[in-house]
Amino acid sequence: MGEKRIGDVDCFVLKLSAEDADLADRSDSTAEMIKHVVFGYFSQKNGLLVHLEDSYLTRVQAPGSFPMYWETYMTTKIEDYRIIEGVMIAHSGQSDVIITRFGDNLRAGPVITRMEEKWTIDDLAFNVPGLSMDCFIAPEELHKKYTEENLDWRSMLNESPSSS
Numbered sequence: 001m002g003e004k005r006i007g008d009v010d011c012f013v014l015k016l017s018a019e020d021a022d023l024a025d026r027s028d029s030t031a032e033m034i035k036h037v038v039f040g041y042f043s044q045k046n047g048l049l050v051h052l053e054d055s056y057l058t059r060v061q062a063p064g065s066f067p068m069y070w071e072t073y074m075t076t077k078i079e080d081y082r083i084i085e086g087v088m089i090a091h092s093g094q095s096d097v098i099i100t101r102f103g104d105n106l107r108a109g110p111v112i113t114r115m116e117e118k119w120t121i122d123d124l125a126f127n128v129p130g131l132s133m134d135c136f137i138a139p140e141e142l143h144k145k146y147t148e149e150n151l152d153w154r155s156m157l158n159e160s161p162s163s164s
Contacts, residue, residue, distance in 0.1 A: 004041060006051045011041040032059045048088060052076040068103040084124050091121045 001013040018026075018036040026033040034057040041051035054074045061067040080091040095117045102110035 001039070003044070006041045009041075009050050010044045011050060012044055014040040014042065016040070030060060030062050033057075034059055048081055049078055049090075051078065066103055068101060071100045071102075073098045073100075080120075085126055087126075089121070089124060092119065094118045 001015045004011055004013050016038045018033070023033040023036065026036075036056040037054075039053040040049055041053075042048065043050050052075070054072075054076075056072055058070045058072075059067055060070060074095060074097045076093055076095040078090045078093045081088045082091055083089075095115075097113075097115040097117075099113040099115075100110050101113075
């Protein structure tokens with residue numbers, strides 16, 4: 001999308017927007033995903049993700065009720081990258097979320113909820129023995145492509161498009 005300065009970091013901006021077909025796949029008879037847009041801000045100096053903005057709008061309507069809209073906007077600052085076993089891992093950050101609920105039946109106006117989360121990683125380990133896949137909710141394509149015995153999460157980053 002271009003360039004933007006985030007704090008004291010010059011960044012490239014990447015925008016991802018869900019297509020209508022993908023939004024329809026995430027919808028059902030009572031909830032319709034109207035939009036989902038993500039902006040990633042990557043350092044021009046080292047290519048690392050330093051800021052993320054994620055927003056989506058959902059229309060919810062149970063049979064016989066008024067439609068309700070939920071708009072969620074989240075920003076995440078990602079900091080303190082360190083090399084762990086050859087992989088750059090962010091060790092701290094902060095996420096701020098604003099959830100706005102509005103619709104025809106809210107006479108007092110929209111209801112706004114704000115949340116903030118600060119996080120740090122104190123300890124990190126890859127391929128921890130005894131940890132099962134039940135501890136993670138991996139995307140469906142990972143379940144199909146890899147078995148638990150030969151799964152190496154880092155290997156996917158090095159695959160060429162022709163090998164997948």
